[in-house]
Amino acid sequence: MKEVLTETDCGNMAKKMDGPTPWPVVGSLLGMINFKEKTLIEWAETYGTVFQLKMGSYNAVALQGYDAIHEAFVAKAKAFSGRIDSEILQKFRNGKGLFFAPYGEFWSNWRSFAKDSFSAVHKTINEGIIAEAFELMKYFTANADVPVDALPHFENATMNVVLQTCFSLRLDENSPKQREIYNLTYDGAISSPKFSLLLFLPWMKWMPGFCGFLRETEDERKKCVKVILDLADQRLNEQKSSQDLVTCFYQSYQSPSEFDRESFALLVQDYLFAGTATTANQLLWILLLLLKNAKCLKKLQEELDQTFTDVGSLIRDSAEGKDQGLNYAKAVMEEGTRLRPIAPTSNMHTTTEDTSVAGFEIKKGTVIIPNLWSVHHDKIKWAPDPETFRPERHLDDYGNFQKSDHVMPFSVGWRSCVGQRIAESENLVYLVALVKSFDISLAEESNDIDITGDSTTLLQPNPFKVVFKERFPNQV
DSSP: OOOOBOHHHHSSBSSOBOOOOOBTTTBTGGGGSSSHHHHHHHHHHHHOSEEEEEETTEEEEEEEHHHHHHIIIIITTGGGOBOOOOHHHHHHHTTOSSSSOOSSHHHHHHHHHHHHHHHHTHHHHHHHHHHHHHHHHHHHHHTTTSOBOOHHHHHHHHHHHHHHHHHSOOOOTTOHHHHHHHHHHHSSGGGSHHHHHHHHOGGGGGSTTHHHHHHHHHHHHHHHHHHHHHHHHHHHHSOOOOOOHHHHHHHHOSSOOHHHHHHHHHHHHHHHHHHSHHHHHHHHHHHHHHHTOHHHHHHHHHHHHHHOSSHHHHHHHHHTTOOTTOHHHHHHHHHHHHHSOSSTTOSOEEOSSSEEETTEEEOTTOEEEEEHHHHHTOTTTTTTOTTSOOGGGGBOTTSOBOOOTTOOTTOOSTTSOTTHHHHHHHHHHHHHHHHHHEEEEEOGGGTTOOTTOEESSSEEOOOOOEEEEESSTTOO
16 A cells, blocks of 8 residues: 655645545546446555545546435535536637636626526427437438447437527538538547647647647637527527527626627537537447346336327327336436436546545535436346346336436536436337337447547447347338
8 A cells, every 4th residue: 555645745735534545647648548337446455435536637526326426416415516617628618618617706607597498498309319219210211130339320310409409400410511510520620639638738729739729719619609609690580489598688688798608609519519429438338238238128018018009109109208108118218327427427526625535524626526427237236246237226116117316427516517407208208209200220240349448538339230020011
């Protein structure tokens, strides 16, 4: 066991706290590149459920297990609701949006706007989900009996729900505008290794190529803002009766300043970022886990056949929350997100004030890493088989679905995902529509796919193909 660090040694820990010995300059970053959620669990076996580490230039504390995460993000939400203050994030979001914005009045006001707006546009959201479910069925019907990669079509569906929610707009898959929006959301600065290096090693901006990258990131943000505001202006000029985020914005900000308009645009960009690839990959994980557990897939299909006679009613009722009788379907969703959460360590927080967790004092400005994976794979809570896909664990003795507070794929507390209900509704609707309509199987070349996945920024399944065979021809 290495010598325990004191406040003098680590800079901002007021109480002795153990942790892995940091490497010079990079600290523990090298151990956090791939499957950081598993690395954190390994370290916790040595250093405890709350331990310190160095993340490049930042002092950090990792939280393992339900008790520590709940204490920090629920019981002491204000103290643990900060974000890293970094120049690269300023260039990327200009202190706006929700995902990366610092805690404060601006963030609180826009989070309230987002929550209120989602409630106001629930009909538009539902209509978007229903439309995309039928579009998915049309595509897989047209390509029945041949191996297909489902991910891009799931991404198209989830992106269109965001566009419908924000602009009452739907774009065809791979249309120039759709690809432009997708590329601005995912294929720009945030996908570059330079982004992570500047986030944790901000002094690298003085290195060749990095100063230019900061300028490129700022230019990219401005371009994305322009594209989104152009869509918003286009929406205002259309004679549509639907309620969406654009109409909500102009009801709340009747004469918005350019500051307000940029703030709205970056809120939409955050919604695109958090509601497209993430939601689509989570659905893909659930589908893959079902395909690797044939008995579970059959049981789900039987429930759907017993509960709904036609897929149209199934889609509409489940989108509108009239999903009584879908207990096993909900259990499948819960188990899929438990076993393979798309963001196993969520987004890093910082402390907004001096505080404590599990008896350890933590100074203001400390980076906090919540390991949601440790809750989802807790050996006691999910005994005797935490690594097994078993939806029945989420059903009571009468077969009714029971949601667990130990399944938290959207995190918890003030910084939890504001679009959680939308994502959950989307994936439930798409899953039950496809399982009801098709006999789905892994393509022959994908039978041996490893379900460990690939974990860097997100935990994603390795590429695989599936075959959709129509159960009820000519129904779509």
